[in-house]
Amino acid sequence: LLVQDPVVCRFTESKLCYVALGQQLHLQMPLEDAFNLKITDKTFADHIILKYRKSQSNPPTPHIPGWQFVNDNKTLILTSAERNNSGTYTLETFDAGGERKDSYTLQLKIKGLLAQDPVFCRFTESNQCYVALGQQLHLQMPLEDAFNLKITDKTFADHIILKYRKSQSNPPTPHIPGWQFVNDNKTLILTSAERNNSGAYFLETFDANGTSKGIYTLHLNIKEGSLDQDPVVCRFTESNNQCSVALGQQLHLQILLEDAFNLRFTDMPFTARTILKYRKTQSNPPTPNIPGWQFVNDNKTMILTSAERNNSGTYTVDTYDANGSSKGSYTLQLNIE
Template sequence: MASVEKFTLAVIQNTISSTILKYNLNKPSFITSDQTWQIVTENRTFILNSAKKTNSGNYSLELFDSGTVKGKQFLQVNIEAQVSSVEISFHCLSPGVMKVSCSANGDNLHFKWTGDFNTLPENGSQAVELARDFQGSVTCHVENHVSRDHTSIQLSPCPGLLVQDLVVCEFNRIDTCYVAEGQRLHLPMPSEEKFTLAVIQNTISSTILKYNLNKPSFITSDQTWQIVTENRTLILNSAKKTNSGNYSLELFDSGTVKGKQFLQVNIEAQVSSVEISFHCLSPGVMKVSCSANGDNLHFKWTGDFNTLPENGSQAVELARDFQGSVTCHVENHVSRDHTSIQLSPCPAQVSSVEISHHCLSPGVMKVSCSANGDNLHFKWTGDFNTLTENGSQAVELPRDFQGSVTCHVENHVSRDDTSIQLSPCPEPTTMTSTAITSGSLSKKSPGTNSTVSHKETNSFNQTLTTSHPSSVNNSWFLNLGLIIMSSVCVLLIIISIVAFYIYKKTHKPKNKGAISQEGRELVYAQVTHFSDGHTEPRSRTSQAEDVEYAVVNPRASKKKQKTDVDNVQYGELVFDTPAKNHRQKPMKQDDCIYSQVQHHS
């Protein structure tokens, strides 16, 4: 701290100032509640015992002299996490690239690479790209303002590439010598002057080389074998699977067999083409499988599993709703490779596929397909003249389309389909029926009560019927029949109306009354006129109607009416009284009122 007797220590974080300590005449007063701060008054030193990132900030020291501000001092303090957990990983990319990455924990990290590079990578890069067949050591250096660390890795060429690196195997080794296809195999020979090299394949022994006093003699016809006499090394330049077998080295000393040495050699294809696939099974299971090319493959799974699958299994079963990353690692005795996939929950399976159709206007039939499930894709097949576009949930066909239609529905986990036999859309048909009932007309004989009764009933019913023919011919015949029936009905109606009109005209009733000449009412009745001196007896029963008698004066001519009394005749006038026509009275002789009927000639 400063040598003044009074000062104040504060820190500014995110533009907010917080006082930590006030010091006056060797008497410190802590304002902060952070217990990691302490002060040593003997040497006027302020100590932060265990720094944390929250202690980072701009520290200010305000100095006082005799109660006035003497000045201010500032210090920027940054607290960083140290470098730790440095790791190197690599991935073989295509084509011909190996990507090497470095990761570490800490703040404000800076990366640097060293190793068996032909060209040094740029400093500061967290990843570098090398040739796919790169082989050698690589070191990643990581540092920040407070610490540094590094780690190294020995890289081999990417799997799947026939790399001509050599494999050295010595006889009498306990384990098997594994060689990748295309690799070179070096077999160091013994120091004896004479030996014979052979290979046993399927219980059959075949001699490869006889060696005597630095004079090799190849027995095999395989041109890939060679021997380097300077260092007594037998070389297989490009290993093939047919070179696998149990190799024996028979040693001789002074013409006698000194001993035998053996070496089991297996040639394997490298791991390549690692792929992950998955299938959603029922109920509630997702099956994830891994495949690869190569010999004697061994599988291992890593990823976002709650429980790690058993190593060696080529397939694992997960919950249907599993979501996360899965990595399949494949290796054999000569190489290794891996691949990853991001899995999403299984969609619902396709179910309840249905086809519906509607006849639209004009001239269009709309056919729709529906189904249950997720991420559905629709496809149509059938008796179409033109193929429909895939993916459409509905298609429009001509109104007269007839034939089979099939809707196929699928998603990533299942598929289903359904078919329907369509007929042409029906045409609307109008049907009219008309009924007319006419009452009868009755006429009584002269001189009797007569009743004219006329009743007419018109019934008009119009019905719209829609037929669903099973074929085009049936529909045509049905329509023709309906047209004929409708025409007959209309013709009958017209005939009935004309007949009724003629009947009415021919049976029109006469006027019941007119005004007489001299202010009297003239009533016309059925009057029978007999010649002089002749009368007709009258015998009849009266009807229910009232009977009244009156003087009937025939209309005179222009001549002066005669006053002479001609003949007196009696007539009967009958009047219908509507109120009294409801029931018939028994027939009896009515009382008669006689009046004089004069006839003027």
């Protein structure tokens, strides 16, 4: 977790801040003449973290271990988040005369990967599987007479993980470290997910005579941070046209209820790509053209299962009526932090 980018939270942007256990947090203060920062912990006890006055000759030192104060940009840095850092943070600001200006609150939630339940994925249910870095995965195999399981990694190299034959006297041992095979329920267990476990997994099944029965594919995505955050919900009709999502967090992007729309994405190099074309008259809902997105037809919502940095950019939705006439265009700036 220590190799993750730090989480950046601000009192002026949101009332919630999620940080993984062991991750670094940058808590940015507004540029005021004076402020007091305190935490109310889970026992409802108040603790002063910092009292800042612009007139001080030396920058103040935080009263709680683990925090550092950077005077140049008024940022408090939590080097490695602990569970006891969870709580309600209250910031009171003052003008140069000592008059109170504003009060802000921020709820800091520290999420521990070790306390998460394992993720269960099956080849017969979905072609995508998302696991947090360090989390446990149970990969359930179908109950067949024989199967071969291999991974194609990001370099397009193939690696055999397991060859199973029901006729074997002893259950096989996985060829890749970190995996365990439980013969009783035909489950492969990845004890602690690493980045190099990401890739395409191919499972070929056979009958008792060795004849191939079918091939299944599953894309395993190992994500930084905790997967148990609430999803961010953004709409194109929001007043500020901005949407901020944490790296690895889920996004629900709600589209307007129109007869037709085109959704396109312009990334940082200013390359425009179409993500989805929707027409109410289609017999089947469309599939997004960019990996990682899912479209829920019932409520016209695009779901980004786990936000990546390359999802940052400008999203434009062009809407149309039943006759194909334009009704309007909306833009939204998506920022992955």
